[in-house]
Amino acid sequence: MMLDGKNFSRTPGRANTCWTFLVPASRRFLRTRGLPVHTETNTLPGFGQSSGQTSCRVVVQDSLTLLQPPSHLQDEVHILTDLVHQRVEVGLHRQSLKEHGLRHRRREESERSLGLLAQHRKKGETIKKEASSLVLQFIQNTMASGQMSRDEALECTSCRHACHVMLYSETASQLFGRIPIRYIVLMQMRFDGLLGFPGGFVDPSEETLEEGLTRELLEELGVAVPISTEDHVESCFSLPCSGKYSSSSRLILHFYVKKIEEDQIREIEKAAASTAADHGLEVLGMVRVPLYTTKSGGGLSSFLSHSFIGVARSQLINSLLRLHLVSPGALREALRGSQRKHAESAQNLQEVLVSVCQHQRGTSAEIFLSPASQEHIRYNRQETRGDGRLEKKKQTSLQGNVALSFSFAITCILLLW
Numbered sequence: 001m002m003l004d005g006k007n008f009s010r011t012p013g014r015a016n017t018c019w020t021f022l023v024p025a026s027r028r029f030l031r032t033r034g035l036p037v038h039t040e041t042n043t044l045p046g047f048g049q050s051s052g053q054t055s056c057r058v059v060v061q062d063s064l065t066l067l068q069p070p071s072h073l074q075d076e077v078h079i080l081t082d083l084v085h086q087r088v089e090v091g092l093h094r095q096s097l098k099e100h101g102l103r104h105r106r107r108e109e110s111e112r113s114l115g116l117l118a119q120h121r122k123k124g125e126t127i128k129k130e131a132s133s134l135v136l137q138f139i140q141n142t143m144a145s146g147q148m149s150r151d152e153a154l155e156c157t158s159c160r161h162a163c164h165v166m167l168y169s170e171t172a173s174q175l176f177g178r179i180p181i182r183y184i185v186l187m188q189m190r191f192d193g194l195l196g197f198p199g200g201f202v203d204p205s206e207e208t209l210e211e212g213l214t215r216e217l218l219e220e221l222g223v224a225v226p227i228s229t230e231d232h233v234e235s236c237f238s239l240p241c242s243g244k245y246s247s248s249s250r251l252i253l254h255f256y257v258k259k260i261e262e263d264q265i266r267e268i269e270k271a272a273a274s275t276a277a278d279h280g281l282e283v284l285g286m287v288r289v290p291l292y293t294t295k296s297g298g299g300l301s302s303f304l305s306h307s308f309i310g311v312a313r314s315q316l317i318n319s320l321l322r323l324h325l326v327s328p329g330a331l332r333e334a335l336r337g338s339q340r341k342h343a344e345s346a347q348n349l350q351e352v353l354v355s356v357c358q359h360q361r362g363t364s365a366e367i368f369l370s371p372a373s374q375e376h377i378r379y380n381r382q383e384t385r386g387d388g389r390l391e392k393k394k395q396t397s398l399q400g401n402v403a404l405s406f407s408f409a410i411t412c413i414l415l416l417w
């Protein structure tokens with residue numbers, strides 16, 4: 001499996017020795033990312049200029065098989081970069097590596113690894129220093145982010161796969177007859193109240209990813225928009241909310257982008273609200289993303305401050321940038337505005353919550369709430385009023401509750417009798 005070294009700076013024309021850095025990774029680390037026991041980069045040029053070395057490559061390998069590197073690496077210089085135990089060289093990075101789960105499984109293994117490292121210590125002191133940040137960058141950029149090609153993703157047969165697509169078109173329409181809209185980008189309001197792209201789970205053993213996505217589109221949009229491999233943008237592991245990988249979280253998300261005509265967008269919007277099987281169920285409605293910013297700062301910034309499913313917001317933002325649908329400056333402004341709006345709406349929600357609690361004070365509806373909620377509401381009310389005799393009031397209200405339940409029970413018994 002070759003990983004792409006495109007994230008590294010390049011200095012062409014000075015290729016000498018290629019240094020290979022073996023990075024031990026636990027089997028679990030590799031398995032939970034669907035990676036094989038041996039993963040290596042292409043040559044990464046532009047490395048080690050101060051020491052006359054100009055390229056290196058990184059080999060991430062299961063720590064159990066680390067001491068038998070693959071035969072094609074035998075004649076090259078090997079340096080084992082033990083990123084966890086070399087505190088001096090990579091002290092700064094230890095925390096992030098810990099988070100990514102790069103650990104030796106057994107003490108003796110790490111001791112053997114360190115022994116190998118010691119043999120190369122004299123040769124590679126400078127090189128190691130320079131390499132440690134490069135290696136770390138590699139791990140963070142390629143492995144920790146979970147990015148992979150479509151084919152690599154399909155190698156992981158035990159993973160679940162989900163495909164989603166951003167459909168968009170150009171448009172000449174103008175908002176209020178003066179603000180150019182320029183592009184229509186389609187998203188949807190999902191059943192769970194979150195914004196996301198159309199698509200869903202696909203089983204690659206039964207259909208191709210693209211066939212599966214087209215099938216999902218028929219269900220959600222009422223139109224079987226044909227999707228091809230050319231529309232594929234990226235595949236990555238879905239990071240669970242905790243930020244940690246586990247075997248139960250092996251879901252690969254495939255993202256596609258397809259440009260269509262404005263007429264097709266209109267046709268989809270009509271079908272989505274009339275013939276689509278999922279309308280009003282899994283999908284509550286299609287929405288267009290406002291890509292402009294109004295004078296009062298509304299538009300894209302307000303849209304981005306809504307809640308999105310999983311990585312849908314970053315998929316949207318990355319696509320807007322990559323396809324030049326919004327300029328980087330405008331997007332930055334929109335994101336700043338969106339952060340402000342988020343803070344405002346948190347404040348607003350707090351006020352609404354307080355007023356709902358006040359509204360409920362003294363209404364008979366209160367007796368249908370659970371005792372815990374009633375206590376919570378009373379507590380809030382008293383806090384709002386700055387009541388200093390909270391404990392006493394709490395006690396009184398609990399006594400009231402008991403009396404209320406008692407009289408309710410007596411009424412029931414009398415009625416039954």
Ligand SMILES: O=c1[nH]cnc2c1ncn2[C@@H]1O[C@H](COP(=O)(O)OP(=O)(O)O)[C@@H](O)[C@H]1O
Nearest residue numbers: 162164196197199200201253309310311312315
């Ligand atoms: O727009 C999206 N972008 C990225 N991931 C998404 C998006 N919508 C849903 N997901 C993720 O994909 C998985 C499948 O979700 P979805 O609800 O689309 O499948 P389904 O329609 O087949 O039930 C879920 O884990 C969800 O978090």
